[in-house]
Amino acid sequence: MADRTGAPLVEMRDVSVSFGGIKAVDHVTVDLYPGEVVGLLGHNGAGKSTLIKCLSGAYRMDSGEILIDGEKVEINNPRDARRYNIETIYQTLALADNLDAASNLFLGRELVSPTGLVDDAQMEAETRKIMGRLNPNFRKFQDPVKALSGGQRQSVAIARAVYFNARILIMDEPTAALGPQETQMVAELIEQLKAQGIGIFLIEHDIHNVMKLCDRASVMKNGQLVGTVNVKEVTDEDILGMIILGKHPHH
């Protein structure tokens, strides 16, 4: 169980984002402690992806603030997010299909040799190391990632997020495209990362995964926060009620 006594790792306070008059995110506050998994739940279009993209730097919020370790920070682009050790695994994976695994893993953060040229051999070696840990069956280091299976592509995206010492990890439906075995692999990885004190925001539709993987769940509906609950203290029925009806459980 995560220790929630100190300052939260991340706090998103009173965040609002609107697109052309439509409030995609409406005064939402969520937080995340080290070693904790917080599920972000809601229907498609509830605003969870938009909210989380403010943290990963893909969108800018209109109002509200983000605090990391209790200090207010400015995140204007993905580079800022990376500077605060925020890593994101996007639902689309955000891989450049024409490049190989190593180029994708280090995209935007290439290792360079003293001459200033990119050091492909070193990057491939590092990629082999981390893939050996995450997905030991992975062999296709020379092929562009479009030649990989869904699970293999997913493991490249995960490797990219994990490699750079993430403190805050955002996972947008990481198991949506995976088979049961690969889903199990992701579940084990999440346990591992929790144990290392990494905080994880998990966007997830599958209620069983939520009950299994998350410590807390924040539910959104129509851009607003319905509420945040401790998963241990509620049933899956309660959470479904929050998602579908926007009703807070009364226990």
Add this chain to the structure above:
Amino acid sequence: MAEANASGAGAGRRNIFKTLEFDTRLLGMVGAFILVCIVFNVLTDGRFLTPRNIFNLTIQTVSVAIMATGMVFVIVTRNIDLSVGSLLATCSAMMAITQTQLLPGLGLDYGNPVIAPAAIVVGLVTGGLIGAFQGWIVGYLAVPAFIVSLGGLLVWRNVAWYLTSGQTIGPLDDSFQTLGGIGGTLGVTGSWIFGVLATVVACAAIAQARKARINHEFPVKPLWAEGLLMALTAVAILGFVAILNAYEVPSRVLRRAFEARGETMPEGFTAGYGIPYSVLLLIAVAVVMTVVALRTRLGRYIFATGGNPEAAELSGINTRLLTVKVFAIMGVLCALAGMVASARLSFHSNDIGTLDELRVIAAAVIGGTALAGGIGTIYGAILGALIMQSLQSGMAMVGVDAPFQNIVVGVVLVLAVLIDILYRKRTGDA
């Protein structure tokens, strides 16, 4: 690679190529090029593959080939540049005006050694700035590259016209003219030295890459494959040098050169041309652009952006600034191409570079650059330019009527892309 070895000797030929890790697409292009050469050689009773014609082919290809390397970057990032022919004309006009009017006006006499370099710098700056400006409109103002460069095609063609009042400007500076082709070559000895140096560097690069892989304990090709690769490289480079050296300077030209120095030509004296400076420039551009494409962050970002712009942006790549850089590079290369083209003519003419945009785009596309973005090679584009030029001069030598020449080139362009699409479908390399 280890896997290739393990797969057995069953399917002989394919496996050799696999072991060598040759790009099959490159092989296809080289094959097509050789076929074109042989067919024309037969049709012209052996006049096509003479040192003289090969020499001419290479210098005719340089201008388009230089621009085609830049067009690869432009197309890989999912853009297009229709303005390159016009931009070439504006750069050429700027360089011509600088060396024949501006600098002499400042008191620098004809033949002053400062004139050529100064004119070239003016041209490069012009090309770079205009390219960057167009890239800024594409990247930051989000106007489609097709429109920006279509506008540019009209604007820069007519800026060149306005600058020169439509007049031909020349003759250009003597040392400037040496960059055009036949007017400036390395000579036989210099060419051999260059050829040997290039071979050594290429083999060292192959050996270095192998060493790096061994250091990281990656699978490597068998030693014989590396050896064969080095041997082929050496044959290609030295063979090319030998052919260019075999093209002999006509004796009347030699005699005039001796007379100009106040000497008399010894009886039986001969000299070969060797590698033209313009071809050296193309080689330098090709090497630099290949290194940029494969071994720099800039190149990595260009290909990543072409493969998946959203992913590139989420990885923190500034794709807008990247667009500016890509178009600026294209502009600088247009200036270099304009330098070679005007130097070859020995003057700037109002129609210089007309329709070059189509030749450049065709060269890049025939060379395997995918208009969908993300895929393309520098050597492919240069080969594409060479194939186009061979077709055109071959047909001219055979005596094909001008309209049919263009019809054939057009059909070849479409066919080349069709074959590429079919090939990629079959290999699943879409």
